[in-house]
Amino acid sequence: MPAAFNHTIIASLDGAASAQFYTVLLDAAPAPSWGPFTNISLAAGVMLQFAAPPVDIQPQHYAFLVDDAHFVRALGWLVDHDVPYWADPRMTRPGETKTEHGGRGVYFRDPAGHFLELTTRPYF
Incomplete structure (x- = not known):
């Protein structure tokens, strides 16, 4: 099976605010969240996870x-x-x-x- 993109963690000091921003712009759906992660779901089962980083955020x-x-x-x-x-x-x-x-x-x-x-x- 070829590799498929599944998820990534996006650094954010306010995971809930970032998740809401992406949800609106990408027509995404909320996904179950756990631990430090606020999660949303995109098409094809791709998940974006938002969490505060342990170091300064480097823009991606x-x-x-x-x-x-x-x-x-x-x-x-x-x-x-x-x-x-x-x-x-x-x-x-x-x-x-x-x-x-x-x-x-x-x-x-x-x-x-x-x-x-x-x-x-x-x-x-």
């Missing part, structure tokens, strides 16, 4: 593939909640969406400072 990049309708909903939520977004990972094109790969995409930060990307087309 997480990209999510969504369909066009989901992208429109999520971008609308970002705009409605004054979450800054950019068309590029270097943050030189604020308030724009990327279209260079045949779809649309945006970059923005989550409550813990991680750099997220929503894109409607995979890169390959």
Whole structure:
């Protein structure tokens, strides 16, 4: 069986706030939580776990593939909640969406400072 992505732990000082942010933007579902983890469930059984790290948080990049309708909903939520977004990972094109790969995409930060990307087309 080829490897499949199952879960990751995303560092966050406020796991509940981060879980809620991702749940809204990704149309995710709450999942049973335990110990230091606040968990949510994505498609195909993928789980995101949020927990406070033992050291300073180092920002990471997480990209999510969504369909066009989901992208429109999520971008609308970002705009409605004054979450800054950019068309590029270097943050030189604020308030724009990327279209260079045949779809649309945006970059923005989550409550813990991680750099997220929503894109409607995979890169390959």
